[in-house]
Amino acid sequence: MSGEIICVAQQKGGAGKTTLVSNLAIAYLAEGKRVGLLDTDPQGSLGKWLDVREETLGENENLQFATATAYGISRALRGIGNEADVILVDTPPKADSDIRQVLRESDLVLIPVATSQADVWATHDVLDLADRAGKPTHIVMNRTRTGTRVGEDVANSVAGLEARPLQATLANRVIYAEALGRGLGVIEAKRSVAASNEVRAMAHEVSGLLGM
Ligand SMILES: Nc1ncnc2c1ncn2[C@@H]1O[C@H](COP(=O)(O)OP(=O)(O)OP(=O)(O)O)[C@@H](O)[C@H]1O
Ligand SMILES: [Mg+2]
Numbered sequence: 645m646s647g648e649i650i651c652v653a654q655q656k657g658g659a660g661k662t663t664l665v666s667n668l669a670i671a672y673l674a675e676g677k678r679v680g681l682l683d684t685d686p687q688g689s690l691g692k693w694l695d696v697r698e699e700t701l702g703e704n705e706n707l708q709f710a711t712a713t714a715y716g717i718s719r720a721l722r723g724i725g726n727e728a729d730v731i732l733v734d735t736p737p738k739a740d741s742d743i744r745q746v747l748r749e750s751d752l753v754l755i756p757v758a759t760s761q762a763d764v765w766a767t768h769d770v771l772d773l774a775d776r777a778g779k780p781t782h783i784v785m786n787r788t789r790t791g792t793r794v795g796e797d798v799a800n801s802v803a804g805l806e807a808r809p810l811q812a813t814l815a816n817r818v819i820y821a822e823a824l825g826r827g828l829g830v831i832e833a834k835r836s837v838a839a840s841n842e843v844r845a846m847a848h849e850v851s852g853l854l855g856m
Contacts, residue, residue, distance in 0.1 A: 646721075646725035646726055646728075646853065647725050647728040649733065649751045650668070650750065650754060650854075651743075651746045651750035651752070652731050652733065652735065652756065653735045653743055653753060654745075654755050654770060660736055660756040660758055661685075661737075662690050662734055663814075663824055667843045670762060670828070671829060671843050672851075673829075675847070676706075677706070677729040679707050679730055680710075680727065680731035681707070681708065681732055681734070682711070682731060682746075683709070683711045683735070684733060684736065686744075690734045693827050695826030701781055707815060708724045710739075714745065717742065718748075730856065732752065734846055738789060742774060743770065744773055744777070746773065749772055750777075750779055751854055752773040752779065752781075752854055753782070754781075754814050754826070755774075755781065755807065756786045757783050757798065759798050763798075766803055774807075780853065782807055782810050782853070783802050783805060783807050784796075784846070785802065785809050790815075811845075811849060812846035814843070816836070817839050818832075821834070829843065
């Protein structure tokens with residue numbers, strides 16, 4: 645049986661797609677799940693993250709990786725899907741035909757919004773594509789800063805979108821950038837209790853949505 649497919653998409657660059665994919669992947673891996681990763685972004689950040697990881701930790705047979713674009717996407721998903729409980733798809737900052745291809749195969753769509761109105765504006769095309777594909781979609785509030793005016797404004801704008809935000813959020817923390825560069829998930833990094841807790845809460849909420 646093939647695994648649940650989660651597409652992480654957002655037209656705005658730097659909103660946290662790769663951060664979300666890598667951290668959810670490690671959270672599920674730590675739960676004993678077999679995780680598949682598909683990178684459809686030619687920037688290749690997820691593959692570089694995995695290269696760094698494997699240099700220090702070695703390969704893990706429960707963490708499969710593939711890259712694909714265009715018509716290769718379905719085939720790649722089938723390939724890793726047979727060996728994974730959950731597949732996380734990282735995508736480029738676009739809303740194009742490759743994203744449509746991923747959305748067609750996905751069980752859930754997550755759209756990260758870092759704390760900026762520009763990120764909220766940039767959600768519309770992916771929301772539209774996900775809606776046309778009939779896929780359940782949620783906003784993920786990333787780089788949150790409680791008690792700031794911008795945080796409040798962005799939360800209000802997100803509340804007006806057609807996709808509900810996940811309850812779990814990721815705060816703005818240096819540990820996310822550090823862990824990404826070191827090929828880790830924040831749950832593996834030292835001194836990251838708050839970040840680990842929010843990532844685990846998010847992984848738990850997402851598994852609940854997928855019934856896994
Ligand atoms: N919650 C966070 N706290 C602090 N830094 C973060 C957080 N989320 C992401 N970042 C940092 O922001 C930068 C962009 O994040 P990331 O690469 O995940 O975005 P992206 O959406 O994948 O970008 P692209 O569109 O270029 O693929 C990275 O340096 C990352 O470490
Ligand atoms: Mg990325």
